Amino acid sequence: MKTQVAIIGSGPAGLMLGHLLRRAGIDCVILERQSRAHVEGRIRAGVLERTTTDILDRLGINSRMHAEGLPHDGFCLADGERLIHIDIAELTGKQVMVYGQTEMTRDLIAAAAERELEILWSVENVELHGVDSEKPHITFTKGGECERLDARFIVGCDGFHGPSRRAIPKGVGREFERVYPFGWLGILADVPPCHDELIYANHARGFALASMRSNTRSRYYIQVPLDQSVEDWPDERLWDELALRLGPEVAARITRGPALEKSIAPLRSYVFEPMRHGSLFLAGDAAHIVPPTGAKGLNLAASDISYLSDGLIDFFNRGDERGIDQYSERALARVWKSERFSWSLTRLMHRFPDDTPFDRRMQVAELDYIASSRAARRAIAENYVGLPL
Incomplete structure (x- = not known):
């Protein structure tokens, strides 16, 4: 040929x-x-x-x-107490597509x-x-x-x-190369999303993400240690952990359902x-x-x-x-x-095994700065929506 x-x-x-x-x-x-x-x-x-x-x-x-x-105009960062909205449409004039x-x-x-x-x-x-x-x-x-x-x-x-x-x-x-000391445990379920935008959550127990594939299919992730397996996380335990890490405001809107797919991806x-x-x-x-x-x-x-x-x-x-x-x-x-x-x-939103109390305070301070600074939110929005070719 x-x-x-x-x-x-x-x-x-x-x-x-x-x-x-x-x-x-x-x-x-x-x-x-x-x-x-x-x-x-x-x-x-x-x-x-x-x-x-x-x-x-x-x-x-x-x-x-x-x-x-x-089409999505933005996404949210969560710091355990609030949702910090990154309005990419207003900040960049562009959208992303889920x-x-x-x-x-x-x-x-x-x-x-x-x-x-x-x-x-x-x-x-x-x-x-x-x-x-x-x-x-x-x-x-x-x-x-x-x-x-x-x-x-x-x-x-x-x-x-x-x-x-x-x-x-x-x-x-x-x-x-940089290999991260944790993975993402993901669950795909035929349930409506808990929010109309993606939510990236920083919690004391680790990272979580609320995402979606459609108006009727949701994708969620939590940070887990590399030595854990899917079998360690039956559906009910995973839903409970997601509700905890995403916070009470989001947890109240989570619809639970059986997993269509569940897997752990290293980072x-x-x-x-x-x-x-x-x-x-x-x-x-x-x-x-x-x-x-x-x-x-x-x-x-x-x-x-x-x-x-x-x-x-x-x-x-x-x-x-x-x-x-x-x-x-x-x-x-x-x-x-x-x-x-x-x-x-990744560094901002995850808990690393060797993090000290100082490192945790730096994450909290950075999220607080993002919440109060349009310039910081714009920098994140420009990168998220994609830099020019």
């Missing part, structure tokens, strides 16, 4: 890139190790910046998002066939070859048969554990640079991970794809290499700013 761009991974990054390239008349093939059903069933985040919704609007794959998504990543992925996959975007599902043993050259290729097996895909460029959208980043020779790149900050090596580009979680506190993971993938798709289209359609040459530098500038925001919000 031959193509112009081989994309590894059919998450939102790979799918958005594939659609943008096909729209510009560029040949591409997506390789995915999982089945279509598995990819469409993965539960993921759901707060979309304008960067992400703009891509879906450009592609015309947006009708369900605008029909079912929930629309599940699962739904967005389904929309992109559903549109693939009619737009001649080829996706090969359930491929195994993916290996990258010749990424230092101008004629890289990928070998893989599908249905027990060995296959080879030749391309001009390979784009790794295959997540933190995928093969793309590992194909870069040791010593070429640098890794920066880390991670950046690999550069995001290009020869004919190989990295995008999304293959190059960087952010803690979910700032709602930046999916949106950073979208900004990577915005930069990279423009560069690849210029290369193939106009012979202009500047976009692909500048891709890593431009993408990383936005990545690091988003890493800073996610790290700072």
Whole structure:
């Protein structure tokens, strides 16, 4: 097989890139190790910046998002005594969209066939070859048969554990990492949200988040130690803890229900640079991970794809290499700013095992300052809604 761009991974990054390239008349093939059903069933985040919704609007794959998504003008920080409203619409003139990543992925996959975007599902043993050259290729097996895909460029959208980043020779790149000493225990339930906006809560017992996927489906999280498991948290115990950490005002509006899904996700900050090596580009979680506190993971993938798709289209359609040459530098500038925001919000809203009484007082003082300062709320709003490309 031959193509112009081989994309590894059919998450939102790979799918958005594939659609943008096909729209510009560029040949591409997506390789995915999982089945279509598995990819469409993965539960993921759901707060979309304008960067992400703009891509879906450009592609015309947006009708369900605008029909079912929930535009949000702001969100709240809770300090145990009050809700501190961050009015992002008033402070920035922009909104965010609450629309599940699962739904967005389904929309992109559903549109693939009619737009001649080829996706090969359930491929195994993916290996990258010749990424230092101008004629890289990928070998893989599908249905027990060995296959080879030749391309001009390979784009790794295959997540933190995928093969793309590992194909870069040791010593070429640098890794920066912070692993956090806790995780998020999440519950998804078919119950109405307790509030019309997201609530990030700082409580003496730890962080909590009240979120939603729709007007009838809610997503809640609490901070838990890494040595705990889902079995330690039966539904009733989890609902009780959420009510305590979110505070009495919010607790009175919580509707309880059985868990559709419950899991614990570890938190880390991670950046690999550069995001290009020869004919190989990295995008999304293959190059960087952010803690979910700032709602930046999916949106950073979208900004990577915005930069990279423009560069690849210029290369193939106009012979202009500047976009692909500048891709890593431009993408990383936005990545690091988003890493800073996610790290700072994580530090502000969570209890760390080695926190002292002084550290706790600093959190309280910072939240009090945010509540009293429009400038502080605007800085948070600008980062939450998404920095300019």
